[in-house]
Amino acid sequence: MADASSSAGRAPGEVELLAVSKTFATEDVAEAYAAGQRLFGESRQQEAAPKVAALPADIEWHFIGGLQRNKARKVLADFPCIHSVDSLRLAEHLDRIAGEEGKRPRIYLEANVAGEESKGGFAPEELLAAAETLAGLKHLEILGVMSIPPEEDSRRWFAATRELRDQLRTTSGLALPGLSMGMSGDFEEAIAEGSTIVRVGSALFGYRSYPA
Numbered sequence: 001m002a003d004a005s006s007s008a009g010r011a012p013g014e015v016e017l018l019a020v021s022k023t024f025a026t027e028d029v030a031e032a033y034a035a036g037q038r039l040f041g042e043s044r045q046q047e048a049a050p051k052v053a054a055l056p057a058d059i060e061w062h063f064i065g066g067l068q069r070n071k072a073r074k075v076l077a078d079f080p081c082i083h084s085v086d087s088l089r090l091a092e093h094l095d096r097i098a099g100e101e102g103k104r105p106r107i108y109l110e111a112n113v114a115g116e117e118s119k120g121g122f123a124p125e126e127l128l129a130a131a132e133t134l135a136g137l138k139h140l141e142i143l144g145v146m147s148i149p150p151e152e153d154s155r156r157w158f159a160a161t162r163e164l165r166d167q168l169r170t171t172s173g174l175a176l177p178g179l180s181m182g183m184s185g186d187f188e189e190a191i192a193e194g195s196t197i198v199r200v201g202s203a204l205f206g207y208r209s210y211p212a
């Protein structure tokens with residue numbers, strides 16, 4: 001990460017590392033914690049709950065998986081940050097629950113920048129059309145845009161994510177400082193295109209023995 005940051009002309013520490021611990025054991029997280037890591041990402045609430053309960057309270061848990069609306073309250077209880085808000089309907093639901101719970105979670109809007117059938121997320125034009133409504137959701141702190149682009153030509157799609165964020169900033173009036181992009185296989189490209197937080201699992205913890 002330090003090499004990728006310096007070759008992109010970015011200051012060290014400008015890009016955060018989210019350690020994606022889904023499918024890995026509580027002990028693996030504890031080991032990374034002992035080494036100083038504090039941000040961890042999980043994609044399923046049920047899998048995360050025992051880890052959250054067992055590990056130190058100064059860990060900051062980020063939710064990165066598909067989020068069913070009926071899990072929203074539980075997810076908000078453990079996760080101050082959600083990277084996978086993939087529809088206006090979900091954003092509005094989270095806003096309502098957050099208001100009821102007296103919370104203001106930080107969120108990223110997940111965009112399907114390459115228009116892939118197999119993936120969720122806002123279509124770019126849909127995201128821009130929702131800008132005003134999103135800006136009115138007072139119980140969410142919208143940080144920016146998240147994407148999981150195709151492996152092929154990933155740098156181009158990271159650039160497209162940044163450009164979409166810039167457009168959304170103009171249309172919404174929100175500051176949108178954040179870009180959640182880059183995983184084990186492509187974080188260097190993501191950092192070169194302005195990522196502010198990379199979500200890295202297998203490069204830190206080793207290969208997952210089963211898919212998440």
Ligand SMILES: *Cc1c(COP(=O)(O)O)cnc(C)c1O
Nearest residue numbers: 020043064183184199200201202
């Ligand atoms: C699993 C996952 C990651 C981490 O993937 P690695 O290839 O193991 O680094 C990042 N983001 C999301 C949304 C994931 O589900």
